[in-house]
Amino acid sequence: MIFHEVLVVGGGLAGLRAAIEAHDLGSEVAVLSRVHPVRSHSVAAQGGINAALANHPASQDDTPEKHAFDTIKGSDYLADQDAVELLTSEAPTRIFEMEHWGCPFSRLDDGRIAQRPFGGAGYPRTCYAADKTGHALLHTMYEQTLRRGIKVYEEWQVVSLSVADGRCHGVVALDLRTGRLEAIGARAVIFGTGGGGRIYGHSTNNITNTGSGIAIAYMAGVPLKDMEFIQFHPTSLFGNNVLMTEGARGEGGYLRNRLGERFMEKYAPKAMELAPRDITARAIQTEINEGRGFPGGYVHLDLTHLGAAKILERLPAIRDIAINFTGADPITDPIPIQPGQHYFMGGIDTNADGASLVAGFYAAGECACVSVHGANRLGGNSLLETIVFGRLAGRHAGGYVKGQGGEAAGKGAEKALAKTMTETEKRVTWVLEAAGPEDPADLRDELRESMFANVGIFREEKALAVGLDKVRELRARYPKIGIRNRGRKYNLDWARNLELEGQILVAETIAAGALARKESRGSHFRRDYMDRDDASFLRHTVAHLTKDGPRLEYRPVTITKWPPQARTY
Amino acid sequence: MTIDRGKTAGNAGGNGGGQVAAKRPDKVTLKVYRFDPDLDKEARIEVYDIPWTDGMTVLDTLFWVLERVDGTLAFRFSCREGICGACALFINGSYRLACETQVARLLDEGRTEIHVMPLPHLPVIKDLVVDMARFWANYESIAPWIVARSKAPEKERLQSPKDRKRIDEYVGCILCGSCFSACPASWTDKDYLGPNAMMKTWRWVDDTRDAAKDERLGLVAGENGAWRCHTVFNCVEACPKKVNQAAAIQGLKRKTVSAMLRGAKGLKQGRKGLEE
Ligand SMILES: Cc1cc2nc3c(=O)[nH]c(=O)nc-3n(C[C@H](O)[C@H](O)[C@H](O)COP(=O)(O)OP(=O)(O)OC[C@H]3O[C@@H](n4cnc5c(N)ncnc54)[C@H](O)[C@@H]3O)c2cc1C
Ligand code: SF4
Ligand code: FES
Numbered sequence: 001m002i003f004h005e006v007l008v009v010g011g012g013l014a015g016l017r018a019a020i021e022a023h024d025l026g027s028e029v030a031v032l033s034r035v036h037p038v039r040s041h042s043v044a045a046q047g048g049i050n051a052a053l054a055n056h057p058a059s060q061d062d063t064p065e066k067h068a069f070d071t072i073k074g075s076d077y078l079a080d081q082d083a084v085e086l087l088t089s090e091a092p093t094r095i096f097e098m099e100h101w102g103c104p105f106s107r108l109d110d111g112r113i114a115q116r117p118f119g120g121a122g123y124p125r126t127c128y129a130a131d132k133t134g135h136a137l138l139h140t141m142y143e144q145t146l147r148r149g150i151k152v153y154e155e156w157q158v159v160s161l162s163v164a165d166g167r168c169h170g171v172v173a174l175d176l177r178t179g180r181l182e183a184i185g186a187r188a189v190i191f192g193t194g195g196g197g198r199i200y201g202h203s204t205n206n207i208t209n210t211g212s213g214i215a216i217a218y219m220a221g222v223p224l225k226d227m228e229f230i231q232f233h234p235t236s237l238f239g240n241n242v243l244m245t246e247g248a249r250g251e252g253g254y255l256r257n258r259l260g261e262r263f264m265e266k267y268a269p270k271a272m273e274l275a276p277r278d279i280t281a282r283a284i285q286t287e288i289n290e291g292r293g294f295p296g297g298y299v300h301l302d303l304t305h306l307g308a309a310k311i312l313e314r315l316p317a318i319r320d321i322a323i324n325f326t327g328a329d330p331i332t333d334p335i336p337i338q339p340g341q342h343y344f345m346g347g348i349d350t351n352a353d354g355a356s357l358v359a360g361f362y363a364a365g366e367c368a369c370v371s372v373h374g375a376n377r378l379g380g381n382s383l384l385e386t387i388v389f390g391r392l393a394g395r396h397a398g399g400y401v402k403g404q405g406g407e408a409a410g411k412g413a414e415k416a417l418a419k420t421m422t423e424t425e426k427r428v429t430w431v432l433e434a435a436g437p438e439d440p441a442d443l444r445d446e447l448r449e450s451m452f453a454n455v456g457i458f459r460e461e462k463a464l465a466v467g468l469d470k471v472r473e474l475r476a477r478y479p480k481i482g483i484r485n486r487g488r489k490y491n492l493d494w495a496r497n498l499e500l501e502g503q504i505l506v507a508e509t510i511a512a513g514a515l516a517r518k519e520s521r522g523s524h525f526r527r528d529y530m531d532r533d534d535a536s537f538l539r540h541t542v543a544h545l546t547k548d549g550p551r552l553e554y555r556p557v558t559i560t561k562w563p564p565q566a567r568t569y
Numbered sequence: 570m571t572i573d574r575g576k577t578a579g580n581a582g583g584n585g586g587g588q589v590a591a592k593r594p595d596k597v598t599l600k601v602y603r604f605d606p607d608l609d610k611e612a613r614i615e616v617y618d619i620p621w622t623d624g625m626t627v628l629d630t631l632f633w634v635l636e637r638v639d640g641t642l643a644f645r646f647s648c649r650e651g652i653c654g655a656c657a658l659f660i661n662g663s664y665r666l667a668c669e670t671q672v673a674r675l676l677d678e679g680r681t682e683i684h685v686m687p688l689p690h691l692p693v694i695k696d697l698v699v700d701m702a703r704f705w706a707n708y709e710s711i712a713p714w715i716v717a718r719s720k721a722p723e724k725e726r727l728q729s730p731k732d733r734k735r736i737d738e739y740v741g742c743i744l745c746g747s748c749f750s751a752c753p754a755s756w757t758d759k760d761y762l763g764p765n766a767m768m769k770t771w772r773w774v775d776d777t778r779d780a781a782k783d784e785r786l787g788l789v790a791g792e793n794g795a796w797r798c799h800t801v802f803n804c805v806e807a808c809p810k811k812v813n814q815a816a817a818i819q820g821l822k823r824k825t826v827s828a829m830l831r832g833a834k835g836l837k838q839g840r841k842g843l844e845e
Binding site: 107129 | 605607608623624635636637639640641642643644645646647648649650651652653654655669671694695696698701705709712713714715717721723724725726727728729730733736737740741743744776778779
């Protein structure tokens with residue numbers, strides 16, 4: 001059996017940052033990822049990462065506290081304010097650390113890190129590397145992982161988490177290249193497995209963002225938090241939903257409807273195009289729904305007034321993508337865009353140490369919910385979350401294995417892991433041999449379509465109920481799937497359909513949470529309950545798995561300094 | 570500009586089409602290299618008919634096969650927007666990213682079929698999935714991380730926009746392996762560092778914040794480094810991100826010569842010289 005003191009699952013920013021921290025504190029660490037680390041979704045982040053550096057001429061009096069307030073207001077007051085203060089006060093140190101590690105940030109004339117305006121922020125505080133910030137950060141993080149000689153299991157997919165008596169003992173993973181199932185023991189496991197955007201249609205996410213880590217934790221009895229909060233990004237490319245960064249509006253881009261109007265005037269007269277994402281996405285969708293979009297359902301992101309020089313310097317990747325996929329060159333043509341599913345605010349229920357309710361099991365990054373984003377994440381705060389809380393999860397997991405977790409290690413662990421292995425083997429073999437009449441590709445398509453249509457940007461009771469029924473129907477159909485490939489080696493059909501079950505379960509928590517939350521808050525917008533209802537719903541949803549579906553509980557939100565106010569921009 | 574919305578292409582990489590509508594065939598023919606060295610004596614080409622959807626990329630066609638026709642096909646993918654480097658393949662005789670390559674464009678090039686091959690000259694694991702171990706080992710061998718050698722300041726190390734711009738092209742590499750696959754010197758000489766590892770060396774040599782320039786030059790000064798490059802420019806042509814590896818290698822040669830003339834000690838220290 002393989003054993004590591006600390007096992008990190010996920011080679012994105014959160015996972016690698018956690019691994020580096022645990023390693024630096026003296027733990028023996030390995031990273032396991034189903035794609036090579038630099039292929040992780042983090043690499044695709046475009047616009048930037050927030051920190052109140054006060055570098056930009058217009059942000060001289062920016063502070064972490066102001067960053068915290070913007071984040072909390074952006075979250076529609078659902079974020080835990082102590083966690084947000086931690087996030088924003090750590091931000092400058094973490095950004096400088098990335099810079100010291102060689103991250104190629106874009107620069108101001110005086111050589112300091114450049115910053116740009118982003119939605120919902122009072123100051124230009126988004127640090128960037130052109131429009132390839134995730135690429136710059138992830139490559140840097142990978143370099144630091146290499147420098148430390150941290151072992152990476154590349155193209156291994158975790159399929160279950162071993163939990164017994166409230167304690168985590170390791171994982172069972174599939175080595176995709178051989179098709180072999182392996183039990184991997186660990187004193188502490190950290191998930192940095194990313195979001196689940198691909199549970200939705202019209203997603204901006206990487207194809208491997210299936211939410212599998214969230215599902216695996218949930219299936220092992222770890223609760224999920226605030227799952228109903230799904231961010232829809234205002235500007236994804238019409239057709240394939242590749243992201244057009246918020247940085248494009250940060251640099252001065254306009255949104256225009258078919259009549260040429262800058263319609264944000266009506267929805268956020270002060271902030272205009274730089275209103276937070278929930279508001280802007282709904283504005284665009286309203287324009288489209290009311291017939292002021294272009295045929296097919298899109299509006300224009302217009303950068304033509306920015307000039308070639310600025311576009312080429314600050315938004316080169318956006319330009320390439322737009323030209324490649326639509327034929328429109330942003331220097332001369334407006335870009336056709338529509339809202340697309342973008343981000344999971346919810347996730348594995350953790351505290352600010354990255355710790356879950358299961359001893360020895362930690363999570364950080366998009367798969368986790370601390371919560372710092374509440375009901376709506378501000379652009380640029382997610383990359384920040386990965387490095388701040390990835391580090392903290394690594395730190396606390398490292399501390400745990402040196403103390404309490406180390407002492408508890410022993411026979412119980414092996415037995416628990418062996419049991420998980422036996423159960424997992426059964427499930428995994430069942431999928432490999434599945435020969436039922438249902439095509440899993442149909443199930444996946446139906447899931448994605450239904451989630452976008454029924455549990456999407458605008459929500460209401462009837463559609464949500466349809467969405468929830470659909471998920472339950474799919475759950476009932478899943479045992480009847482048949483797959484097309486029975487070989488073990490690099491079997492994508494198997495690997496993808498193995499996690500379909502978990503995707504359905506995660507979707508169920510989203511639909512159930514949304515149906516139960518009878519208010520509108522941030523990204524969760526109910527046409528039948530248009531107002532925020534602090535008296536009943538200023539609280540986190542916590543979903544526990546039962547055999548009849550999720551059991552929902554509620555937990556209070558931590559308020560430190562900022563009592564909830566009306567949210568206008 | 571008006572665009573017709575395409576049908577959802579299965580569960581493929583995209584979410585349906587977005588390409589400018591034009592007259593297109595109902596179907597395209599996809600020919601894919603298939604090989605499992607554990608099972609097959611030799612490779613074969615499998616032919617699939619793929620229903621046309623607007624905006625369809627080569628990656629979408631592979632997903633169509635995987636999801637709807639033949640679940641045994643193996644290929645790599647992740648971001649589907651040309652930034653993760655997972656899907657570099659040899660398509661219709663050129664190195665391309667499958668996710669960025671529009672089928673419509675291939676048809677515009679006058680082809681009626683799409684030929685998809687794995688990255689040439691790399692060992693095949695299965696079908697389009699190749700073993701990149703040597704590529705990664707070469708990359709790791711040049712110590713591709715900053716060696717600053719001075720105490721980190723409280724805030725950022727300064728770098729002018731001009732200096733930042735110098736490395737922009739090299740930083741933009743997505744580690745897709747195309748250049749390595751295309752390099753004739755790498756085919757024959759298994760110890761040769763190859764264009765990517767050398768370009769990445771230059772990325773640090775030319776970064777104003779790095780302090781181990783001579784030591785880095787030392788790593789590529791040997792017979793398996795810069796002097797083995799025959800400047801055939803295959804790498805430059807293969808690169809989907811327009812990185813000019815040949816220019817970087819020229820830069821290395823130039824700086825190595827001047828470091829030799831200076832009698833730089835760092836040149837002789839080997840990889841150890843890069844440990845802080
Ligand atoms: C197009 C796009 C642009 C964005 N731009 C920005 C931006 O500009 N600023 C910002 O702040 N945020 C941005 N975001 C959000 C941000 O990029 C992500 O939230 C963040 O990168 C997530 O990082 P992570 O480390 O949590 O996970 P990821 O980077 O998604 O990494 C997940 C890792 O887990 C591994 N994994 C998953 N499941 C398994 C399994 N079962 N077994 C083994 N390994 C597994 C994967 O292989 C991968 O290595 C953007 C998001 C999108 C979609
Ligand atoms: S230099 Fe270009 S071809 Fe080579 S690995 Fe980087 S992106 Fe790929
Ligand atoms: S899938 Fe990432 S580059 Fe093609």
